[in-house]
Amino acid sequence: MVAGGFCRPIECFLTGVKKVEENIVPQVEAYLLWSGLAIGALLGAIVQRTNFCMANCFTSIRIFGSFLQFKAYMVALLVAMAGAQALYDFGVFNPLQSIYLPKIFPVLGFIVGGYLFGTGMVWAGGCATRILVRTGEGHMGALISLFAFNITAGSTLAGHLAYTNAYFFRKYPITFNSPSSIPALIGINPWIVIGLFALFLAVWFIRSAKDDDFLGIKWPVTGIAIGLLIVAGWYVTGSAQTKIVADDFLAMDSVVVNKFRPTSLTFAKPNADFFSYIATATGSTINFGIATVIGVFLGSFITAQVTRTFHWVVPPDKNSFLGHLAGGCLMGFGAIIALGCNFGQGITGLSLLGLGGLITTVFILLGSWTSVWIKGRMMKRQ
Numbered sequence: 001m002v003a004g005g006f007c008r009p010i011e012c013f014l015t016g017v018k019k020v021e022e023n024i025v026p027q028v029e030a031y032l033l034w035s036g037l038a039i040g041a042l043l044g045a046i047v048q049r050t051n052f053c054m055a056n057c058f059t060s061i062r063i064f065g066s067f068l069q070f071k072a073y074m075v076a077l078l079v080a081m082a083g084a085q086a087l088y089d090f091g092v093f094n095p096l097q098s099i100y101l102p103k104i105f106p107v108l109g110f111i112v113g114g115y116l117f118g119t120g121m122v123w124a125g126g127c128a129t130r131i132l133v134r135t136g137e138g139h140m141g142a143l144i145s146l147f148a149f150n151i152t153a154g155s156t157l158a159g160h161l162a163y164t165n166a167y168f169f170r171k172y173p174i175t176f177n178s179p180s181s182i183p184a185l186i187g188i189n190p191w192i193v194i195g196l197f198a199l200f201l202a203v204w205f206i207r208s209a210k211d212d213d214f215l216g217i218k219w220p221v222t223g224i225a226i227g228l229l230i231v232a233g234w235y236v237t238g239s240a241q242t243k244i245v246a247d248d249f250l251a252m253d254s255v256v257v258n259k260f261r262p263t264s265l266t267f268a269k270p271n272a273d274f275f276s277y278i279a280t281a282t283g284s285t286i287n288f289g290i291a292t293v294i295g296v297f298l299g300s301f302i303t304a305q306v307t308r309t310f311h312w313v314v315p316p317d318k319n320s321f322l323g324h325l326a327g328g329c330l331m332g333f334g335a336i337i338a339l340g341c342n343f344g345q346g347i348t349g350l351s352l353l354g355l356g357g358l359i360t361t362v363f364i365l366l367g368s369w370t371s372v373w374i375k376g377r378m379m380k381r382q
Contacts, residue, residue, distance in 0.1 A: 024247055028240050028260065032288040035236040040295020041302075043229050043265065047133045048300040049307070050222045054127040054342035058118070058368040068212045072223040073347075074201055079227025080351035081194050084234050093238020093262040099339055100349040100357060101179040106339070107359065109169035113338025114345070114360035118367025120330025121342065122375065123323040124149075128267040128331060128341040129296065136300030141315040141324045148328025149335075150275035156336035157272050169337045180355045190353055230351055233264030237288055264351070265292060266344025268335035334367075 046052065057069040087093055095101055121127045124145035126134055131149070134142035155161040176185065183190040209215055241260045245251045270289030277290055286294075304310035315321040335341040338360045340349055346364060349357025 024243065024250065025256070028243055029285050029287075032236065032240050032260075033286050033291045035232075036288040036291025037295040037298075039229055039232050039236070039265070040292035040297075041299030042295075043129070043226070043292070044133055044136060044296035044299025044301075045303040046222060046225055046229075047129060047296075048137065048303045048309075050218065052222055052226070053130040054346060054364075055121045055125075055130060055368060058365045059122060059372050062369045062372050066212065067208070068214055068219060071205065071212075071214045072219040072226075075220055075223025076225075076227040076230070077347055077350055078194070078198055078201060079224055080230035080347055081197065081353065083227065083231030084351040085190050085194060087231065087234055087238060093234055093241065095181070095262075095352045096179055097241065097261050098263060098352065099261075100345070100352050100354040101181050101184075102356070103176045103179060105174040105176055105180050105356065106170050106337075107174050108172060109165070109337040109339065110345075110356050110359040111363050112169065113334040113336070114363030115367040115370075116330045116334030117338060117341060117360075118334075118364035118369075119371045120327040120334060120367075121364075122327065122368050122371035124327025124331055125324060127343070128271065128335065129343055131328070132267065132271075132293065132296050133300040136297045137304045138310050138312045140313060141320060144315070144321065144324040145328035145331070146271070148325050149332040150271050152329045152332030153268060153272035153336050154275055154332075156333050157269065161333060165337050182353045182355055182358065185355060193353055226347070230264050230347055233288075233292075233348070234262060234351070237264065238262040240288075259287075263288065264348040266340050266348050267293065267296075268332075268339075268341045268344050272332070272336070 052069060052072060054073065057073045060066045060068070061070060084095070088095055124131055125139075125141055126145075128149065131142040131145045135146050152161065156165055178184045181190070183193050205215065214220065237260070241257070241262055244257060244260045250256050266289065270287075270293050273287070274290045274293045277286065301310070315324060331341070335344070338345060339356060340346075340360065342361075342364055345354075345357040345360035350361060351357075
């Protein structure tokens with residue numbers, strides 16, 4: 001500060017930056033934290049009460065020939081697609097700022113990661129979301145899977161396993177001239193794809209109405225609720241980045257802008273981030289992803305307590321323990337190299353009509369069917 005109460009230009013600039021960081025960034029972080037907790041808690045409660053699980057969605061088709069839960073998943077996907085596209089049309093968020101539409105397209109990571117994740121979730125006893133919910137219900141086998149998932153995912157992000165990701169699964173990408181969304185690649189309006197998908201579901205549900213009780217209340221409402229939570233995630237994180245970018249000082253800092261890039265529900269990196277947060281005390285803040293992980297656990301735990309469905313369950317034998325351990329490891333590794341888990345790519349990525357989400361989901365399906373086949377062969381030998 002100089003005479004007369006005025007500061008030098010550089011001092012004014014730094015003072016302004018400090019003021020902005022003190023007033024805007026903490027507010028945005030708090031907004032993301034409480035929103036993430038609320039969205040995660042709702043998801044945890046829904047999954048706990050309905051037993052919705054992406055592993056069941058896929059494996060029940062192979063084992064029982066039942067599409068009941070898969071139809072709920074498709075409804076969630078339709079709602080998420082329509083909601084995300086509407087948010088984009090109204091300028092709430094920019095899908096190109098997310099990780100799900102890369103021009104440099106790591107196709108090998110999507111294929112191998114999806115397949116390994118699908119293989120692992122059968123042995124782990126549920127998808128990434130379900131093992132978190134089952135942990136909240138008192139299932140110790142799910143807790144083993146969760147720990148294995150977090151350790152392997154963390155190592156693939158920033159540990160020794162990261163070398164395999166960087167030097168193999170990211171080394172031979174396909175480069176697109178446009179974002180890797182399906183409408184952009186084939187040159188049509190996204191609403192046409194969404195409309196055709198909605199028409200397909202309507203025809204399918206009507207023609208298969210006698211095959212199951214999907215057209216009752218439980219599963220359509222479950223699908224709609226999960227889809228709306230995906231949309232809520234895009235709205236919260238998209239509006240948060242908009243607030244950051246609207247500030248002239250923060251908009252110049254790419255690190256800060258990328259820190260608040262839009263996302264929605266995913267349990268690959270957030271699970272690893274949560275484990276790192278509680279284990280390392282690095283001083284990092286609880287971001288939206290970590291908050292959703294905490295929210296899902298609390299939502300499932302509180303719901304299980306209120307409905308008296310909380311029970312301590314331990315793995316019955318050594319093979320069950322090893323299955324949870326191996327399944328969690330495969331899921332954690334696969335989720336990171338595929339840039340997302342069953343929720344991250346299977347619903348959140350596909351809500352943006354991302355090609356990577358489609359490829360990953362197909363190979364998650366194939367991986368789960370492979371594990372079902374292996375389990376069936378093992379049971380016959382016994």
